[in-house]
Amino acid sequence: MSDQSRLGLINENPIQNGLDAFRALFTSICTSRNLPSTIDTLRQLGVEDLRNLALTLFTSLRNLPVSGSLHSTSGSATLRSVLLRLITAVASDSFDFDRIKPLLEIAISENTQDAQIWDFVSTAAAESTPPPRSIASSLQQTPCSQNTSSFVNSSEYRQNVDPVLKLELEHLYVGLPNFHKSFFGDIPELDMVSEAVFRKCTEGDSPLFKEGWSGWPAGAKESDVLTWIGGLISQLEAFADNRIPTSAARRKLLAQPKTPLEGSTGKRSMDIGFVDSDIIYKPDTTDSRYRWAHILVVGELKSNPKADIASAAWIDLARYAREVLAAQDTRRFVLGFTLCGSLMRVWEFDRLGGIASEQFDINKEEGGLQFVATILGFLRMNEEMLGFDPTIVTTSGQKYIKIERNGQTECLIIDEVIKRAPCIAGRATTCWKAHRNDDPHNPLVIKDSWQYVDRDEEGELLQEATEKGVTNVARYYHHETVRIRTDDDVRNNVRKGLDVTKATNFQPKRTLPSNVGGTVSRISRQGRSSSSGVKRPSSETDAALPPSKRSYSASPTKPNLDVLSNRIHRRVVLRDYGEAIYKASSRAALLDALEGCI
Known part of the structure; x- marks a missing residue:
């Protein structure tokens, strides 16, 4: 590509606000230390702060579509690939941050021309990464792999996990017809019982459901929805009590979104879910807190109906599913649900990724019935239906x-x-x-x-x-x-x-993204980061994490792993x-x- 063509491509695809997350992180670091947001302050920052800034910058640049079209000035690799190598290099203990400080400095300034930033990316990569290592032919038969199982010595903060989890869950599909029949259809008499229970909800002088659920909180604030749904489930159980087999396991709602569950590396809490009724939380003891090993069904609440998207409710629910699968060694898959405002989906996560039902509004009559069927289904499912391996x-x-x-x-x-x-x-x-x-x-x-x-x-x-x-x-x-x-x-x-x-x-014809694989890399040392493990809004989960411990080039005999794998x-x-x-x-x-x- 000629210099003129390269410059034209850069001008046609401006960075604009693409570095807002990087600049906001720098401002936050400076503010927390009562320092001015200047280049002089950047030069005084420690290694971990520089590492976090670099990872955020490189991920932000890599997320820009133009990074896949621009090529390195020293070779044929795209800058997207170059940035992947930079992310890997920055994660290593031996990385010399003086080599990329000029890039960090010009990226902080909002007056820098885009071409300067992209040129510095090429220069930084040439100075900071070794030549690519040849990969044994036997390994070339292994497809690229990048997932969250390869974290090493990490405290698993959300800003570390989420970028890799998003790549791991590239094949995440929603709106599948017949989802309810597939996962709830084997529960004896569920449809009949659900219809009878919902009918009771619509009867009487003060019906639970009349053009929507009675008591549904305006604004759908999380704490209000938790209170509402907890009370409603008790009433649904009462309506269905004589229709639930005595052999069915008794379950209950778990709603403690501010209390981390035991059993995960990083601090993780879950908005809502289901556990067995015989598990009792005793706040005055240290060893009886709810654990990820107790969770049967995961749930995520959002007040905004527009949060029913991959970068918000979906990734949050997936994070819970990952913890459950990790904590329960006989679990084959995990069921869950998202409730964004009054819009609900039911989910299933497995070793190919995740799938979800069609969206339904629980405050509409048809959606209200489906909501009742979903809740009663979660309460009545046997362990195999919930995803446990019956051969163990x-x-x-x-x-x-x-x-x-x-x-x-x-x-x-x-x-x-x-x-x-x-x-x-x-x-x-x-x-x-x-x-x-x-x-x-x-x-x-x-x-x-x-x-x-x-x-x-x-x-x-x-x-x-x-x-x-x-x-x-x-x-x-x-x-x-x-x-x-x-x-x-x-x-x-x-x-x-x-x-x-x-x-x-x-x-159709969706294939693995070009940003996966091609490098034998080390895992991030972000576990040493000073960041806290608190729950962050989805808009703050785009900080970077290097790729997995071993990511191989795609097999020449199997160039991509399509969605029907x-x-x-x-x-x-x-x-x-x-x-x-x-x-x-x-x-x-x-x-x-x-x-x-x-």
């Missing part, structure tokens, strides 16, 4: 699975969780330490993951390696595709065959169990273990 059985507090091996049924007792990847979309690998019920002294490892259906089965590869006597590879014991009435895949089993091409926001639930059992290297008893033991891997 719990009896008297003991978890186990059964496998068919060599014509015999074996019972494997699960001793503990070794590792569960904290993500929504992805392989979501979970490993458990286990043993056969008749052989407690020989440990096994059960490994569950959600593989793309067109990939070679990991279990078959491990079986072949063991049969051929390959050393330094965990020994194969068993593998299978998990079956829950049928092969447990996402599109056909978890999502009941719902067609995402019918979603209201479906875009599918994952299937695989299970592998291995004979060998080892300690994590950071638990090595001594340096000598660590070196001995590493030597054995060579």
Whole structure:
């Protein structure tokens, strides 16, 4: 591209207010330290402040469409790719911030010409990043991957998590017809009971529903909606009490949006949700607070109906779903709902991303009935309907699975969780330490993951390696595709065959964005940031986070992962169990273990 063409492209696509978030962050830092918002102050800031500013600046620039059209002055890479490498470099401990201070300084000024900023981006990248490393051909068969399971040593503040979570949930689809039938249709007599309960709500001298719900708070303020919905659910339960089977688990509404739930790395609270009734919160004790492990259904409230969008209610609800999936090692998917003003959607999050129902207004007659059916459904669903894995059985507090091996049924007792990847979309690998019920002294490892259906089965590869006597590879014991009435895949089993091409926001021929992958990178050290873990408005969640620990170039045999990709639930059992290297008893033991891997 000639200099004239480049300048023309920049002028046709001005930055305008694209750096507002960066400049607002700088002003906030200066204000918190009682310092003037000047370049001299910038030069006095510490490493973490500079890191946060740089990440915000690079993400803001990268979000501008023109960054994908402008190319580096020193090569063919787009500035969007250059900015990705800069984000990765800034995250490292060894980064020299003096190299990018000139860029930060000119970006602070509102009088700087756009061309200067883009030129400085090219210069900063050339000085700050090493040449790209070649990637082994065997790794080129692995598609690009970027999700929230790869955070390392992070306090998981929202400004760190949200940018990567948004990439992870690129395939998020709403407005799917037949959503209610797919996820609520197996609840016995739900439609009949819901109609009867809603009819009661419309009867009497003071009906609960008449051209809208009685007592619905004007303005839909969060605290008022929580109070209203808590009282209404009690009445709905009373109307339906004699129609709820005695065998059904009793559940209750959880509404404590200001109190963080235990069990997450960062401080996380949830607006609203459902838990089992036998879980009791005792505020005067330290060990009985509600935990993410207790959450059955997640919910997000917004007073503004216009917040029913990806950057507001959807991402907030997804953040809750991620915490639930991370905390509950037998969870296959998570159901939830958003209520923006009186506009409701029901959601399902799984290893492909998330899908949602059509939007309905709970203050309209049809929407009011659907609201009743949704609430009663959440109260009456069994654990499998809520997303728990029925192949992992719990009896008297003991978890186990059964496998068919060599014509015999074996019972494997699960001793503990070794590792569960904290993500929504992805392989979501979970490993458990286990043993056969008749052989407690020989440990096994059960490994569950959600593989793309067109990939070679990991279990078959491990079986072949063991049969051929390959050393330094965990020994194969068993593998299978998990079956829950049928092969447990996402599109056909978890999502009941719902067609995402019918979603209201479906875009044909959509492929993975060019901003994912291509770099072997390190995870951000944002966990050391001085930022607090408080809940922020969605407009403040655009601060950056580097890409995942390992992001590979897209496979030449599979150039993109389209929206109709599918994952299937695989299970592998291995004979060998080892300690994590950071638990090595001594340096000598660590070196001995590493030597054995060579």
